[in-house]
Amino acid sequence: MSFVVYVPCDSSAISLGANRVAAAIIQEAQKRGIAIELVRNGSRGLFWLEPMVEVETSAGRIAYGPVQVTDVASLFGANFLEGGAHALALGHTEELSYLKKQQRLTFARCGKTDPVNLDDYIKNDGYCGLSNALKMAPHDIVKAVTDSGLRGRGGAAFPTGIKWNTVLNTPSEQKYIICNADEGDSGTFSDRMIMEGDPFVLIEGMTIAGIAVGATQGYIYLRVEYPHAHKALNSAIEKAYEAGYLGDDVLGSGKAFHLEVRLGAGAYICGEETSLMESLEGKRGLVRFKPPLPAISGLFGKPTVVNNVISLASVPIILDKGGDYYRDFGMGRSRGTLPLQLAGNIKQAGLVELAFGITLRELLYDFGGGSASGRPIKAVQVGGPLGAYLPESQFDTPLDYEAFAAIWAVLGHGGVVVFDDTADMATMARYSMEFCAIESCGKCTPCRIGSTRGTEVMDEIIEGHDLSKNIPLLRDLCNTLLNGSLCALGGMTPYPVLSALNHFPEDFGINDKADAA
Amino acid sequence: MTEPHSMQVTVQEITTALKDKPGALLPILHAIQDTVGYIPTVCVPQIAGALNLSRAEVHGVISFYHYFRDTPPGKHTIHLCRAESCQSMGGKSLESYVKTKLGIDFHETTADGKYSLEPVYCLGNCACSPAMQIDEEIYGRVSEKTFDSTLTDLENLA
Structure with a gap:
C-alpha cells in the first residue's frame, strides 16, 4: 500500500512554493524507498498555511503547513505519512476551526479532490445535479433555480432563475450559455479557486443551464491572467467529452451541450456582460446599450444566459439537494451562501464560504485574526475596485445585499480587502479614478473623460490646492459619473471615491467634517 | 527571433x-x-x-486590449500587480523598487532585452499580496529580497 499525499495545485499555493515542495516530497520518498501517491488537490483556502500538505491516514486527513522545501526531510523524519508529530502539524484538516466554522456548499469539494479526476468528482457527489436535471422538464429546472433564491454572484445580484426563464421563453434556433470568468475585481479569487480546484462543478452547472434553457453551446470567457485555471478547465472539459458528459448526446439524453474556453486579453471592462459578448464576437470590448437584454438578444444576437462562475458552480448542489435546501441558508432576500474572499492586509487571508448574514467584524477578526501588520484596521473595501471603503464604524453591517445597499456600499463578488492605518484614503481615491481612466472602454463621455478629470482633481486635492473649490468639484464630477455612465465602471467609480471622502475627510486635508460636504 | x-x-x-x-x-x-x-x-x-x-x-x-503587444517583449515579461490588495501590503514601494532595479518604467523593456515590465490589475493572488507573475510563473508575498533572488534564479537558469 502506498501513502497518499496531497499538495495543492492552486496558483496561490504555487506562488508560495507548492510545486517545489511537491517535487521535494517525491524526491525524498524515492531516496527513502517509500511508495507514495502524490495528488495535486485544489486549495482549502487557508492561505497563511499554504503550501498546506495533507496526508491520508486511517483516522482521516492530517494537515501540515506552511511547508517549505527545507521542511520536507524533517517531515519524513517525523513520519508525517502516518500523521506523526511535527512543528508544522495542524491536526485533522476538517477540524481546523477556520474550515469547521464555514458552510461550504459551492466549495464542498474544493481542496479535497484531484480537480481534474472525473472519477474523484463523481465519487464525491459530482454530477448528481445533472442526472436529476436530465429527468426534469426544462421549466422545472428553472423553477428549482428560482426557488433556491440564487442571485448573480458576479456582483449585480440579479435573480438567476429570472434570467434563465427569459432565455427559456425566448424562441430561437440557437441559444448560448456564457460563463463570465473574467474575474478582474481586485481582492477576489473565488472564481479562480473553483476553476483550479473543482472545474467539473462549473462544467456541470453550465451543462444544467444549457439543458434548462435549450442552449447547445457554452463559452467560458476566462481572463488571460489565469493560466493555471485555463489548463485545469481544458483538461476537465476534455475528460467530460470523453466520458459523454459533454457533446452531441449528453449522457444519452439526446440533448447536446458543447463547451469551449475563450481567453480575454487583459481588459477589466470585459467583465461587464455586454462588453464580454463583444469581445467573444472578436471585437473591441465596447459596452452595449441595454435593452435589448442579453437574455433576448445576446451573443451573436441570440438569447444568452450570462452568469458568473460562482453562480453557475452553485447550480449543481441546488439541483442535487433541491432549491429549498439552498434557500434555507442566508438572510432576508440574500439566500444561500457567499464564498467571501479575505485579502490584503489581513493575518489569515483566505476563502470563507458562509451563509449571508455574518457581520464584517466577525469575518475580519474571528476568521481573519486582524491585520497582517498588527496595526489597527482603518478601512476595508468590499466588492472589488468599484466597491465602497468602509470605516470601523460600519464593521457591524451584516453581509447581505440589502444591508450593504442601505449604507451606500456593495457586496459585489464578496471580495474584502483590508487596509491598516498606514493607508492614505485620498491616494486610494485617486487610484480609483486612475483605474477607471485606464480601463474605460471609451464609449460614454462621463466615464471616458470624467475619470481623467477626476484623477486631475484628486491630484489638486492631494497637493492641498484650493480645497473649497476642488472638493465640491469632485462631488459634482462623481455625480455625473454616477448618473450619466452607461455601465457600472463609470457608474460605480464614485463609490470608492466618495466613501473615502465621506469617511476619511482628514486624508483629503479636511479637518472639519462639515467642510467635506 | x-x-x-x-x-x-x-x-x-x-x-x-x-x-x-x-x-x-x-x-x-x-x-x-x-x-x-x-x-x-x-x-x-x-x-x-x-x-x-x-x-x-x-x-x-x-x-x-492591454495584453496584446505590437513590439517584441524582453526574454522575460514581469507582470507586477498594482491593484488595491497589493497596495495594502506595500505594493507601491515594491513597484518603485522594481522600476529602479530594472531601470525601466511600465510598458518598457530593459536595454539588454532581458526583461519587460507590465502592470497588471489583479492576478487573483490577493490572499498573498503583493503578487507578480514572471512569464507563466506566479509569485506571492513578494519582497525586495525575494524579487532579487527570483531574478538571480532566472539568470542562473539561462
Missing part, C-alpha cells in the same frame, strides 16, 4: 486554422502572440484579409 518570411507563414497557418471559429479574432491574436511573442504590425493586413475585416478594425482590437 522569427524571420519575416517564416513569420508570415506562421501567421497564415494560424489564421487558416482558426478563421472559421465564431468570433475568431481574439483566438487568432492569442495564437500569434503565443507563437511569435507579439503581434507584428505587418501581419494586420493578412489577418484582416482572412476575416474579411478592415485593417482599422483589427488594429482597433489589438490596441484595445
Whole structure:
C-alpha cells in the first residue's frame, strides 16, 4: 500500500512554493524507498498555511503547513505519512476551526479532490445535479433555480432563475450559455479557486443551464491572467467529452451541450456582460446599450444566459439537494451562501464560504485574526475596485445585499480587502479614478473623460490646492459619473471615491467634517 | 527571433486554422502572440484579409486590449500587480523598487532585452499580496529580497 499525499495545485499555493515542495516530497520518498501517491488537490483556502500538505491516514486527513522545501526531510523524519508529530502539524484538516466554522456548499469539494479526476468528482457527489436535471422538464429546472433564491454572484445580484426563464421563453434556433470568468475585481479569487480546484462543478452547472434553457453551446470567457485555471478547465472539459458528459448526446439524453474556453486579453471592462459578448464576437470590448437584454438578444444576437462562475458552480448542489435546501441558508432576500474572499492586509487571508448574514467584524477578526501588520484596521473595501471603503464604524453591517445597499456600499463578488492605518484614503481615491481612466472602454463621455478629470482633481486635492473649490468639484464630477455612465465602471467609480471622502475627510486635508460636504 | 518570411507563414497557418471559429479574432491574436511573442504590425493586413475585416478594425482590437503587444517583449515579461490588495501590503514601494532595479518604467523593456515590465490589475493572488507573475510563473508575498533572488534564479537558469 502506498501513502497518499496531497499538495495543492492552486496558483496561490504555487506562488508560495507548492510545486517545489511537491517535487521535494517525491524526491525524498524515492531516496527513502517509500511508495507514495502524490495528488495535486485544489486549495482549502487557508492561505497563511499554504503550501498546506495533507496526508491520508486511517483516522482521516492530517494537515501540515506552511511547508517549505527545507521542511520536507524533517517531515519524513517525523513520519508525517502516518500523521506523526511535527512543528508544522495542524491536526485533522476538517477540524481546523477556520474550515469547521464555514458552510461550504459551492466549495464542498474544493481542496479535497484531484480537480481534474472525473472519477474523484463523481465519487464525491459530482454530477448528481445533472442526472436529476436530465429527468426534469426544462421549466422545472428553472423553477428549482428560482426557488433556491440564487442571485448573480458576479456582483449585480440579479435573480438567476429570472434570467434563465427569459432565455427559456425566448424562441430561437440557437441559444448560448456564457460563463463570465473574467474575474478582474481586485481582492477576489473565488472564481479562480473553483476553476483550479473543482472545474467539473462549473462544467456541470453550465451543462444544467444549457439543458434548462435549450442552449447547445457554452463559452467560458476566462481572463488571460489565469493560466493555471485555463489548463485545469481544458483538461476537465476534455475528460467530460470523453466520458459523454459533454457533446452531441449528453449522457444519452439526446440533448447536446458543447463547451469551449475563450481567453480575454487583459481588459477589466470585459467583465461587464455586454462588453464580454463583444469581445467573444472578436471585437473591441465596447459596452452595449441595454435593452435589448442579453437574455433576448445576446451573443451573436441570440438569447444568452450570462452568469458568473460562482453562480453557475452553485447550480449543481441546488439541483442535487433541491432549491429549498439552498434557500434555507442566508438572510432576508440574500439566500444561500457567499464564498467571501479575505485579502490584503489581513493575518489569515483566505476563502470563507458562509451563509449571508455574518457581520464584517466577525469575518475580519474571528476568521481573519486582524491585520497582517498588527496595526489597527482603518478601512476595508468590499466588492472589488468599484466597491465602497468602509470605516470601523460600519464593521457591524451584516453581509447581505440589502444591508450593504442601505449604507451606500456593495457586496459585489464578496471580495474584502483590508487596509491598516498606514493607508492614505485620498491616494486610494485617486487610484480609483486612475483605474477607471485606464480601463474605460471609451464609449460614454462621463466615464471616458470624467475619470481623467477626476484623477486631475484628486491630484489638486492631494497637493492641498484650493480645497473649497476642488472638493465640491469632485462631488459634482462623481455625480455625473454616477448618473450619466452607461455601465457600472463609470457608474460605480464614485463609490470608492466618495466613501473615502465621506469617511476619511482628514486624508483629503479636511479637518472639519462639515467642510467635506 | 522569427524571420519575416517564416513569420508570415506562421501567421497564415494560424489564421487558416482558426478563421472559421465564431468570433475568431481574439483566438487568432492569442495564437500569434503565443507563437511569435507579439503581434507584428505587418501581419494586420493578412489577418484582416482572412476575416474579411478592415485593417482599422483589427488594429482597433489589438490596441484595445492591454495584453496584446505590437513590439517584441524582453526574454522575460514581469507582470507586477498594482491593484488595491497589493497596495495594502506595500505594493507601491515594491513597484518603485522594481522600476529602479530594472531601470525601466511600465510598458518598457530593459536595454539588454532581458526583461519587460507590465502592470497588471489583479492576478487573483490577493490572499498573498503583493503578487507578480514572471512569464507563466506566479509569485506571492513578494519582497525586495525575494524579487532579487527570483531574478538571480532566472539568470542562473539561462
